[in-house]
Amino acid sequence: xxxxxxxxxxxxxxxxxxxxxxxxxxxxxxxxxxxxxxxxxxxxxxxxxxxxxxxxxxxxxxxxxxxxxxxxxxxxxxxxxxxxxxxxxxxxxxxxxxxxxxxxxxxxxxxxxxxxxxxxxxxxxxxxxxxxxxxxxxxx
Numbered sequence: 001x002x003x004x005x006x007x008x009x010x011x012x013x014x015x016x017x018x019x020x021x022x023x024x025x026x027x028x029x030x031x032x033x034x035x036x037x038x039x040x041x042x043x044x045x046x047x048x049x050x051x052x053x054x055x056x057x058x059x060x061x062x063x064x065x066x067x068x069x070x071x072x073x074x075x076x077x078x079x080x081x082x083x084x085x086x087x088x089x090x091x092x093x094x095x096x097x098x099x100x101x102x103x104x105x106x107x108x109x110x111x112x113x114x115x116x117x118x119x120x121x122x123x124x125x126x127x128x129x130x131x132x133x134x135x136x137x138x139x140x
Contacts, residue, residue: 007039
């Protein structure tokens, strides 16, 4: 376990309470297993308008996503943008807590930064299994 976790920087431009300890534990577990514990990850929580603007600018898509990931370089593995408003809606749909949903989408973005994908059914199944494994370490 990484004891001095400076790897995760979280900024929120929303009023949502960030489960920083749980997100940090997820980051530690994943980055340690992937041998990337020397990498930093930046997380920002944004409102729907800003998420839509970023999605349009960088992906050419008009909808408001729940999570976006952007690869970094050097010591920065990348940046993850989360939209709590969309994640809260998703949580209601799936019957899970907002905290669980926020951690899940953070983890989803982190796995994308590590090269995971869900383009095919097989990739989707592998990524989903990894997500459930890591979430079970934190929410058991």
